[in-house]
Amino acid sequence: MTTMTETSARFREFKMPDVGEGLTEAEILKWYVQPGDTVTDGQVVCEVETAKAAVELPIPFDGVVHELRFPEGTTVDVGQVIIAVDVVPGGGEAAEPVAPAAAEPEPAAEPEAPKGRQPVLVGYGVAESSTKRRARKGTEPPAAAAAAAAAIQGELNGHATVAADVPAPTVGTVVPESRPLAKPPVRKLAKDLGIDLATVTPTGPGGIITREDVHAAAAPVPAPASVPTAPAAVAEAVAVPVAAAPVPGARETRIPVKGVRKAVAQAMVGSAFTAPHVTEFVTVDVTRMMKLVAELKEDKDMAGVRVNPLLIIAKALLVAIKRNPEVNAAWDEANQEIVQKHYVNLGIAAATPRGLIVPNIKDAHDKTLPQLAAALGELVTTAREGKTSPAAMAGGTVTITNVGVFGVDTGTPILNPGESAILAVGAIKLQPWVHKGKVKPRQVTTLALSFDHRLVDGELGSKVLADVAAILEQPKRLITWA
Known part of the structure; x- marks a missing residue:
């Protein structure tokens, strides 16, 4: 299955595919080819950003690039032609490819119904369709x-x-x-x-x-007295991307909300005003956990994987869910049912240049500690590179957000849509603590658990949070409770 059309025996067109999860549009971030370049079947020709992730698109045929239909930075609807390829280079004159929808001042005729629905494949897109255009009366000369x-x-x-x-x-x-x-x-x-x-x-x-x-x-145009440049130039400069420096003297900078940030904003609003959130807190001595982290770094069985406090916290949450399985559920509004999950897809909130994303580790409950460490490392690396796929962010059940890396003590996290709970981990700091009847400097952190009160009552939420805290305080419970 390929997302392309044949405009003649010589030219083929590649359409913006549906890269998964029923997305309707994507922004072209970068072209890797230019007109005149030779391409081969499976070669990545561009990188696009959907509402969930950045994805590289391979082209499904050989040829020479004839035309790029859209420049970088353009948001393109799924199904629109983005590149035309000459599959018979040097074959003589041939009809030019059909002009893209963008070249029409008015919408073209509705496309014909597809002959049959075919599976959507990541990178290859929706089923082919043909579009017939009718001539319009009264158009320009x-x-x-x-x-x-x-x-x-x-x-x-x-x-x-x-x-x-x-x-x-x-x-x-x-x-x-x-x-x-x-x-x-x-x-x-x-x-x-x-x-x-x-x-x-x-x-x-x-x-x-x-x-x-x-x-x-x-964009508002600043007064000429405060910005000694032409108004049109100022207005254009005000609407700069996030990474650009603000115009001196400008009072505002407007940034279009799109891609990952737009999707996250919509999801958070929906979650906050749909699921009744409750957040509970606990402060815990994690000195023993930090000692375990240091020991595991020297363990030969953990060689080649990254060991950090987040690994132990993730394992502690998985054990707490095993002891309190009712917390791992979802609310089915349409059927008015609570759906108990017998698996844990553990989400890890990650801040990236494109916005907050929450990829998850599939079937995290079945993984050993070394396997969990390897999965965490791969997840973080992929997120930092901006290569997280939409599939990696789908199907999460519970999430961990580590706000402690920013020096924050804790927070009241908003649930990832469709999930029952999210655990926020605060900064681990050396603080005075009563230990064995004496005040001593100990490693301390604060945990916050937000949960959907339709699914989780106060008792269940408290048990889960208390279990996580108890494991971090006495890590040997990872063995006795597992």
Whole structure:
């Protein structure tokens, strides 16, 4: 199964696939090929970011890149053509590939129904479909239409191009179309930001509204007295990405919410206002746990894996769940049922440059300590590299969030949607503590357990948190309770 269409015997098109979990769009982060490059079946041609993760897309056929339909930074709907490949290079003249949907000022005809639904494969996408376009009455003159189409196509390729023998329409050109010209991703951006495209001044070739035009319309323009630059330049600079430095004198910077951050925001709002959260706290002496961590680092059976406090805390939570299995459940609103899980997919909250993600270790309850350590190490490495797959973030049952790495004592974490509990681990600090009747310096931390009160009552939540604390205080319970 490939996500492509044949526009002639010579050209093939590769569409934006559904990379899993029913996602509807993705942003092109980086192209690894350019027009004229040779590609082979299975070669990664670009990296895209969905609402859950960054994914590399391999192309499923050989050929020479003829055209990149969208530049980097563009959000593309699933099913739109993103690249055209000449599969018979040097084969003579052939019909050009069908222009992308983005080149049409108005929507094309509805696509024909697919012949049959086929499985969605990560990296290869949805079933093929064909689209027929009908001619529209009362459209702009052929010369103006050709110039506009050429201008749009040039923008998609990363540069402006206009046919040499077709004059480009001037700013004052009157065309029957009253709808502003903009690509579908730009229209979506305007809708998200609450901007009426009719009020936006286009700066793109042929009168096309660009993403920068929308950002400029959404961003406030500082007074000339405080920013001695042209208003248009200031407005464009204000809408810079997160990593860019703010404009001197600007009072605000607007950043479009998309990708992972947008998905997390929606999920957290849904969780906070759906599941009744309860959070309990306990402060515990973890001096013995820290000694165990030091000993395990020297153990030959743990060679090659990373040993840290999070490993022991994860194992302690798994043991606590084994002793209190009712906590590992989900609420089925549609059927009004509590779904008891007989497995634990342990989520680990990870802060990444693209936002918070929560990949999980599948069947963590069945893993030995060395296996759990290896899985944790792989999870963290993959998250830092931005290579976590959507499948790795699906199906979690409980989660751990280690806010202690930021020097924070604890917090009141929000449940990952569909999960029953989340454990927050605070910073481990040397503090005065009463130990064997005397005040001594001990390693101490604070734990916070948030749980869904529809599933977990106060007694059950307290037992789980108390068990985790008891194991961290006396790690030998990992053996006696396991």
